[in-house]
Amino acid sequence: MNDIGAFFLWDIFPYIALASFFIGIIVRFARNRFSITAKSSELLEKKQLMVGSILFHVGIIFVFFGHVVGVLIPKAFTDWLGIPNEMYHIGALVMGGLAGFMALAGMIILTYRRFNNKRVFITSSFSDLVVDLSLLIMIVLGLSASLIEGPFFHPEFNYRLNLSVWARQIFMLKPDFHLMQQVPPVFQIHVICGFLIFAFFPYTRLIHALTLPWQYLFRSPEVYRRKPSIRGDQYRG
Template structure:
C-alpha cells in the first residue's frame, strides 16, 4: 500500500467517518424521523428471524463493547492485573466465540433477505448492502485470529492496534505502527470505519434508540402537577351561580 494512501486511511479517514457518523445521525433524526426504525419483517419467517436476530444482537453487542474497552484502555491500566499476552488470548477466545455466534445469526438474517422472495421484495437495497458489509466484516474479524495467535507471545498486534486507536480518539493520529501489521487487520479497520460512515444512511440508526432506552430508565420522574389547584366556585363547570 502506498504511504500516502496509508496515511489517509488511518490518519484522516477516521475523522471523516466520525464526522459523517455524528452529523449525519443528527440530520437524519432532525429531518427524517419517520425513517428512524429497523424495518422489521417479523411477520415473515418469524422463527428464523427470532433465532437470527437474537444471535446477531448478542454477538454484535459483545463485540462492540469488547472492541471499545479493549482498544481504548491503555496498557498501563491493566498490566498489574493481566499481561498483554494473556489479555490478547482472552480477547481471542471471547471475541472468537462472540464473533462465531454473531456470524451464525447474521448469516440467518442474510439468508432470509436473499432467498425469501417476499422479504426480498420488501427489503431496501441498503438493507441488503449493510447486512453484506457486516457479514464481510465479521469474516475478516475471524480471519485475524490466526494472525493474532502467531504474535501471542509479545502481543505486538494488539498493542499496535490499541495505540493507534487511542491516538485517534485523543487527536494525536499516528499510523506508523500499522505499517507492520498483517493485511487482514488493515482491511478490518478500514471496513469498520466505513460502517460508521454508512451508519446514518442505513437502518443501523435505530441503534441510537437502543441507547436512548437506557437513558430513559434513569431519567427523573415527570412532574405533572405539584399541588392541587383551588378553583373558585364560580369558575367550576356545572355549578350555577346564585
C-alpha cells in the same frame, strides 16, 4: 503503500468517516426522524428472524464492548494490575471468539433469510441487502484476523502496541499512520471496513440502534392491580 497514501488512509480517512457518522445522525434526526426505526419483516417470516436476531444482537454487543475495552485500556494498565500479556490474550480470544461466532451465526441466518425468502427479499431495499452483506463480511474479517492471521501468520503481532495506540490517538487528534503500517493486512482491512460502516451508518437501517428505549431501564416500575371479580364482590356484600 507509500507514506502519502498511508497518511490519508490512517490519519485523514477516520475523521471523514466519523464526520459522516455524526453529521449524518444530526441531519437525519432533525429532518427525517420518523424514518429512523427499522422496518419489521416479522409478519413475513418469524422463526429465522427471532433466532438470527437474538444470536446476532447478543454477540455483536459483546464484540462491540470487547473492542472498546481492547482499545481504551492500555497495556500499561493491565501490566500494573499484574495481568500477564498471555493471559490477557487468551481471555480476549476465548471471549471474543465466542461472541464473534455467535454474531456470525446470527448474521448468516439473517442474511440467508433476507436473500432466500422471496417475500423478505422483495420488500428489502438495496440498503438492507448491502448492510447485511457488509456486517457479514465485517464479522468474518474480524474472526479471521483474530483467530487465523494473528496466531498462525503473525504470532509476534500485538495489537495493543500499535493498533490500539493509534485508535486512542484518533481521540487525541494526533494519529500516527506509521503505527498502522506495522499491522497485518487482514487487521487493516477490518479496520477500514469498520470505518466505512460508521460512515454509512446514519443513512441505513443501522441507525435504529440509537432509538433503543433506554428510558425503560431507568423509569419507576409500574404497579398493576387485579380487578376484583364480580362474584367476589357479591360474596363480600
